[in-house]
Amino acid sequence: MSGVPSDAYRSEETAVGRDLAIAADRTHEAVTLVGVEKIYESLSGSVTALQDVSFEISNGEFVSLIGASGCGKSTVLKVIAGLISHQAGEVRVFGRPARAGLREVGLMFQSPVLLPWRTVRENVVLPFEIFRQPIDDSINDRASELLELVGLAGFDEKHPWELSGGMRQRAALARLLITNPSLLLMDEPLAALDELTRERLIFELASLCEQLAATAVYVTHNIAEALILSDRVIVMSSRPGTVAEDITVSLPRPRDSDVVDSVEFARLGRRIRDALTTSDG
Numbered sequence: 433m434s435g436v437p438s439d440a441y442r443s444e445e446t447a448v449g450r451d452l453a454i455a456a457d458r459t460h461e462a463v464t465l466v467g468v469e470k471i472y473e474s475l476s477g478s479v480t481a482l483q484d485v486s487f488e489i490s491n492g493e494f495v496s497l498i499g500a501s502g503c504g505k506s507t508v509l510k511v512i513a514g515l516i517s518h519q520a521g522e523v524r525v526f527g528r529p530a531r532a533g534l535r536e537v538g539l540m541f542q543s544p545v546l547l548p549w550r551t552v553r554e555n556v557v558l559p560f561e562i563f564r565q566p567i568d569d570s571i572n573d574r575a576s577e578l579l580e581l582v583g584l585a586g587f588d589e590k591h592p593w594e595l596s597g598g599m600r601q602r603a604a605l606a607r608l609l610i611t612n613p614s615l616l617l618m619d620e621p622l623a624a625l626d627e628l629t630r631e632r633l634i635f636e637l638a639s640l641c642e643q644l645a646a647t648a649v650y651v652t653h654n655i656a657e658a659l660i661l662s663d664r665v666i667v668m669s670s671r672p673g674t675v676a677e678d679i680t681v682s683l684p685r686p687r688d689s690d691v692v693d694s695v696e697f698a699r700l701g702r703r704i705r706d707a708l709t710t711s712d713g
């Protein structure tokens with residue numbers, strides 16, 4: 433087979449080799465937090481957003497963080513992304529201290545943050561410009577492939593303002609995936625969408641992440657979303673944010689809309705709801 437990588441390619445000395453080595457071992461640790469504490473200092477005083485937060489995410493695992501608004505979910509994600517510092521504990525991504533700008537890490541937020549003066553395609557290829565890589569035909573082809581995958585075939589040359597909210601979030605998803613990140617960090621990516629669009633996109637996202645065997649940390653306050661997508665759901669308690677429960681979601685895959693009607697889905701939903709209520713004091 434011509435697609436078999438050479439030894440040099442497989443070498444862990446290269447970024448590609450490292451990614452392949454990681455991908456080959458699904459039990460490899462992707463994200464580790466040990467005793468993480470985060471205190472925000474502001475004029476009105478200090479807020480302990482996270483206290484003694486510890487968990488591990490293996491390669492290929494999809495994990496949701498769920499909890500009430502203000503419990504520190506976004507803070508956890510930002511700490512993993514290396515966007516903010518923490519006061520105590522350890523945060524490792526693929527075995528190294530977390531830091532910003534890692535090529536292997538892709539970020540997606542509630543608002544799609546598309547540049548309005550750029551076409552959909554130009555927005556999707558933006559990460560390569562940030563990494564100062566010339567946009568060649570192969571990158572443009574990949575953008576087209578991804579736009580098709582997220583249901584935006586034919587919208588390449590449109591501008592963000594010509595798209596609905598759901599379509600904009602699909603474009604942001606294509607942009608998230610274009611660099612082939614080994615770790616996806618998503619902060620309530622569907623929360624701003626209307627209910628019908630959100631329901632449709634959640635199953636599409638589930639199927640996409642199953643195809644990609646993605647390692648992901650997904651922040652949400654929606655129990656159904658967490659269950660449809662995840663291998664594990666980490667329930668966070670508030671003030672200060674910490675891990676209240678770590679629940680394994682053993683629902684069969686692929687997951688489609690039928691999964692919502694299963695007895696196990698209802699049982700897990702109750703368990704998460706109970707954990708959320710208890711942890712809210």
Ligand SMILES: Nc1ncnc2c1ncn2[C@@H]1O[C@H](COP(=O)(O)OP(=O)(O)O)[C@@H](O)[C@H]1O
Nearest residue numbers: 472474479481500501502503504505506507508
């Ligand atoms: N930059 C900041 N400065 C001060 N306090 C902050 C800042 N960001 C978040 N916080 C506080 O930290 C806590 C956790 O915030 P956040 O991680 O955004 O929660 P969540 O994403 O679960 O809603 C909240 O009490 C919030 O007000």
Ligand SMILES: [Mg+2]
Nearest residue numbers: 505506507619
């Ligand atoms: Mg948040």
